Amino acid sequence: MEIAPFKQCWVSPAYEQACPLKAVSGRRVRWWNRPLEGLRQFARRTLNRIIKGRADASWDDYRAARREFKKELRCSKRSGWRAYCTELESLPQTARLMQILSCEKRENIGSLKRADGTWTTSSKGCLELLLETHFAGESTSTAATKAESARL
Structure with missing residues (x-):
């Protein structure tokens, strides 16, 4: 059995059907x-x-x-x-x-681990822990005011 006629009759058409040529996109950045x-x-x-x-x-x-x-x-x-x-x-x-x-999704803060090993359960708890960690030794209202002014 010769390979050339077999390829011509069966393989080439099957290949062309399975892998059609595609036009190259002209879209450039x-x-x-x-x-x-x-x-x-x-x-x-x-x-x-x-x-x-x-x-x-x-x-x-x-x-x-x-x-x-x-x-x-x-x-x-x-x-x-x-x-x-x-x-x-x-x-x-x-x-x-x-x-x-405007399609960007804003990520929410998940749970944070406290110093004693427990985890926060709410977003309010996460924010309080962040304030305590970054503004240690200050009252919560003073820290919140500083954080708000830093954000602006």
Whole structure:
């Protein structure tokens, strides 16, 4: 039995049906640019040289290249976000941004362990324990006032 006709008749169509070709998405992030690409390639190239055991690269070189790439990445993301926010003009775009920003879930304080080994059972108990711990020796009302003024 020859393999080529078998592959042509059965394997290829089965493969094409199971793994259809997909179009590549044209969606790109706004903050990615050529300098970032160059810095990333340099950092990766340095890491590959280290892994292959070349003497011309060291871990300090890689860390410096990676640090520079991350620094530029953060700056680029910030400037991209700033540009996106300043370009908002229509109400639907602004409403969408507000929906994204307000979608964050706020985490509640769970139980905290007291010095005597017991656990708090309510959020009020957690807050009192935090006030006692961070403002020890002061009355609760004074500590609450300081905590409130620090929050503002």
